[in-house]
């Protein structure tokens with residue numbers, strides 16, 4: 225293992241960007257050199273806490289000797305900053321979703337390849353031990369052949385109305401499907417083929433926030449179909465900010481995760497039992513690895529060689545599923561992923 229340390233920077237240090245900054249500042253293999261934000265006070269506050277420089281000028285990072293950059297701007301603004309950093313020859317870790325337009329996501333992958341730099345996307349749940357165990361269970365055949373799945377991930381209305389200033393430029397599809405659609409593609413090891421979705425804009429629109437209240441999208445993967453549900457209008461009385469539930473139904477069993485009971489449930493005719501377990505690490509929202517895994521993995525592969533654990537192509541596939549969801553709602557028809565991803 226190399227003794228060298230990587231110089232790192234973060235673009236956009238809001239809630240999650242600050243986590244990336246922490247990930248670099250408190251890692252023995254990286255030094256956080258500078259943080260960037262359009263909000264100068266915010267950048268300075270994070271820089272003061274972590275002992276690095278602050279800037280509002282992206283060129284300060286492009287022209288520096290920083291090697292690794294995280295981009296954690298709002299969803300719809302990942303593309304511009306990422307392209308500028310790749311153009312400057314930096315290795316980049318982009319927060320999920322990689323981009324909100326598939327062609328732009330593909331453009332990022334192309335530019336990274338042209339520049340010979342590494343590009344990864346923080347699909348952070350892949351570092352969560354609970355989700356890893358679901359994947360292991362599905363991949364090892366404990367539910368048999370997966371036939372269908374269901375996943376609901378929603379937020380209370382506090383998220384679009386209070387937490388995020390840019391909710392009207394995004395929506396629960398970019399904020400939450402980016403996690404859940406990636407998880408199922410990863411659990412199943414299958415590529416998405418088509419998406420059919422319905423969605424409604426009523427409650428948030430009436431508050432002046434132009435985004436979906438709720439969406440249901442059926443994604444047909446190669447062999448398995450999964451119904452994804454998301455909403456941004458859960459009542460604030462809900463006992464957590466997030467509601468999360470999923471099931472994977474196979475021909476020999478059923479695996480489920482229940483975010484409120486905080487555990488997962490396996491009924492398997494192969495294992496021959498029904499069980500409910502509450503692994504202590506289930507609370508993914510409190511698990512730093514969910515936020516720190518991808519940036520630190522990028523540091524490791526920049527220093528040691530090799531490819532990031534999460535390939536940018538995973539981010540392209542996720543962007544395509546969500547863009548297909550939006551197109552399906554707009555056009556009232558199933559949308560083929562091949563309409564969006566270049567062959």
Ligand SMILES: NC(=O)c1ccc[n+]([C@@H]2O[C@H](COP(=O)([O-])OP(=O)(O)OC[C@H]3O[C@@H](n4cnc5c(N)ncnc54)[C@H](O)[C@@H]3O)[C@@H](O)[C@H]2O)c1
Nearest residue numbers: 236237238239240241261262263296297298299319320348
């Ligand atoms: N992995 C997760 O669990 C998780 C959770 C929440 C958010 N996110 C993702 O993280 C990203 C940021 O979300 P957030 O909740 O931190 O939002 P936020 O609003 O808290 O932070 C965004 C920051 O970016 C800054 N900014 C805006 N435009 C910019 C630009 N062009 N250049 C530089 N800075 C700019 C803002 O001033 C703000 O400080 C989003 O893509 C979001 O989907 C991921």
